[in-house]
Amino acid sequence: MTGTEPAPADKEASESSQGLARSLFRVSLPRWRGGRYSLSKLFFNFYLLAMGSFVAIAFTADFIISTAQRGITDDYARRFMRGTITLIEDELFRHPRTTWQRNIKELDEKFSYKLDIVERMSLDRRLTPVQVSKLDAGDIAIDHDGDIMYHRLGNSSQVLVVGPLAANRNPELAERLPLELRLRLLTWSLIGVIFGIALWFWVRPIWRDLESLRQTARDLGDGNFDARSPPAISQLIAPLSDTMNSMAERVQQLLATHRELSCGISHELRTPIARMRFALEMLTETDETAERERLWGMMEADLDELDHLIDTSLTYARFEREAPQPHFSSVQFDEWLADEVDSVRLLGRQLQITVDTEKLPEKLNVDLDRKAMPYALRNLLRNAFKYASRQIVVSAEVDGERILIHVDDDGIGIPPEERDHVFSAFTRLDRSRDRATGGYGLGLAIARRVLELHGGTATAEAAPLGGARFTLAWKAHQ
Structure with missing residues (x-):
């Protein structure tokens, strides 16, 4: 051919x-700005997004934890400061109320945090209703925003103000805040650098794989x-x-x-x-x-x-475009084979067509696609009709787990070097007999595609009748 x-x-x-x-x-193809999207830009965009998200999550978690622990912290602060506030209150009650302002200023100089006395009515806008109720009940009210404690002095309208506790006058304690801030900044800087290095080694292979994909897409487009x-280097891009x-x-x-x-x-x-x-x-x-x-x-x-x-x-x-999904169903094989041969027997005209199923077990059931498999068998029979002289024999047998269908004719046969080529589309034997018999070289190609759907093969060899033998083979049970 x-x-x-x-x-x-x-x-x-x-x-x-x-x-x-x-x-x-x-x-x-994607439209890359400027023709190329740089690795550094991708890295920094991803770094800022990831690091920003990480910092936001950290601060949010810190806020949630501090809020959840606020009640515990308040109880601890009240127990811790109750003795000090009681001593200050006792010291004030030892003097006339008119001298409390002078007395509190004297005491203020002895403490590392600020002490003061204010009127009860001035606190209504500064404290929440819950804090005000605690203050009126004689308990210690805590203002978290200013880190200040309030305690009502007996039944008077005067309120002792302690704090802000963070703004202490001890130089050593005053240096703790900037030191703590520096440590926090150093910690976050180290975390950012380590995260950036790790992110670079993670992004770089991904970028290389994306570049390879982009170049491949460009080559295909050209x-x-x-x-x-x-x-791919990265399992993410693989x-x-x-x-x-x-x-x-x-x-x-x-x-x-x-x-x-x-x-x-x-x-x-x-x-x-x-x-x-x-x-x-x-x-x-x-x-x-x-x-x-x-x-x-x-x-x-x-x-x-x-x-x-x-x-x-x-x-x-x-x-060829898209192999259809096979739908297998079980058929009684000898009856199915005889019916398929009878459906095209008239096309054989004067040819003697024989179906031999003696080598098959009785009532053998075979799984096949009842819509696709007839394409293969009928194309083999039409091919045999064109080349047979007098006789065609269709036989079947079981070889291990496979079922085999043979279509033999007594025609001129196929040379060994051309037996595989006959299954290619638009391939025909280069003989004058082809022009007489016609055909387009597609029937055998379709037969092979059908058998591939069944996980089998379609092959050609010499027939016992002297012509060509075409064999369809696939697993009897899928």
């Missing part, structure tokens, strides 16, 4: 399909459909890289199928169209009824041939 060089029209069809694929890839993305390569292989396969169908169909269409054109010219030049009927019959045969070519090509394209 040999092919011919594609005509200019075929080359144009092939180039147009590749151009369409290139345009689709170009549309799908029409280099052999381009593949290298193995599934995307595998998907990109699978997509590229699928696109390449679809383009090859499109090109193959375009070239093959363009060649196959020329012969019936040329015959129809010749018949139409002859019709205009003859008035004989018999000749006109003969020419009409020729044109009808050419139309049937064109219809069969289109139907077969669409079937092959469907299998």
